Amino acid sequence: MEVWFYLFLFLAGSLGGFFSGLLGIGGGIIMFPLLFYLPPILGFDPITVKHITGLTMIQGFFASLSAVLFYKKERLVRKTLALTFGFSLFFSSLLGALFSKGTSDKSLLFIFGLLAFVASVLMFIPRSYLKDELTEDKVEFHKPTAVLTGIFIGFLLGMVGQGGAFIIIPILLYVLKIPFRVALGSTLAIGLFSATAGLAGKIATGQVPFYMVLPLILGAIPSARFGSYVAKKTRVQFLRWILALIICATAVKIWSDIF
Numbered sequence: 001m002e003v004w005f006y007l008f009l010f011l012a013g014s015l016g017g018f019f020s021g022l023l024g025i026g027g028g029i030i031m032f033p034l035l036f037y038l039p040p041i042l043g044f045d046p047i048t049v050k051h052i053t054g055l056t057m058i059q060g061f062f063a064s065l066s067a068v069l070f071y072k073k074e075r076l077v078r079k080t081l082a083l084t085f086g087f088s089l090f091f092s093s094l095l096g097a098l099f100s101k102g103t104s105d106k107s108l109l110f111i112f113g114l115l116a117f118v119a120s121v122l123m124f125i126p127r128s129y130l131k132d133e134l135t136e137d138k139v140e141f142h143k144p145t146a147v148l149t150g151i152f153i154g155f156l157l158g159m160v161g162q163g164g165a166f167i168i169i170p171i172l173l174y175v176l177k178i179p180f181r182v183a184l185g186s187t188l189a190i191g192l193f194s195a196t197a198g199l200a201g202k203i204a205t206g207q208v209p210f211y212m213v214l215p216l217i218l219g220a221i222p223s224a225r226f227g228s229y230v231a232k233k234t235r236v237q238f239l240r241w242i243l244a245l246i247i248c249a250t251a252v253k254i255w256s257d258i259f
Contacts, residue, residue: 008039017059025165032056065221077185079189097159097201164190168187
């Protein structure tokens with residue numbers, strides 16, 4: 001049974017990693033449902049929400065690191081944006097992760113569902129695609145807005161154990177007006193900050209089951225690279241609608257479980 005469980009973790013990490021590269025997401029929006037719903041269906045012991053949040057932080061970190069190297073080579077990572085938003089997320093995410101230790105699983109699910117709902121609403125707002133192929137050297141943004149948004153979102157992401165790409169990408173697109181491909185690449189870099197801080201908090205409070213970690217990251221690293229390559233060859237409109245539908249479906253499922 002243990003071998004099959006580790007194989008499940010490997011495949012889950014691979015799927016999460018692929019979508020990290022394809023859509024700029026660190027994997028949490030994919031990994032959380034996989035690790036929460038599938039183990040009981042497949043006959044494995046359920047994984048607690050706190051352990052899932054720790055695992056998604058680790059998987060998200062390694063998948064994001066693998067994918068961001070590809071996007072950086074393609075000049076699709078806005079360094080100033082990543083640093084400004086990233087540092088704001090880092091400290092608030094660490095605080096949120098530490099605070100989550102005394103928070104109930106139901107409350108964590110509620111916060112995760114709320115973030116997914118807001119993200120899904122933003123993703124269905126009509127937008128122009130004219131500037132979405134721009135490279136990072138042609139992109140500007142409002143720094144104070146990036147800092148304030150990063151602080152607020154970071155705390156909530158740290159609580160639910162997410163690198164936060166599923167909410168960061170809509171914010172970059174619709175609040176900071178960043179072109180789509182640069183938003184994907186920059187989100188992966190930003191996610192490294194929040195994932196590092198959140199992971200530190202999860203490890204410090206004993207929320208990471210380390211015996212599950214290795215198969216997750218072995219699956220995530222190569223598949224994230226492959227997903228990045230596929231994204232480069234795919235039209236922006238198609239990527240946006242895939243991301244919107246994934247976020248929306250996850251939000252609906254989580255809210256149905258809450259109520």
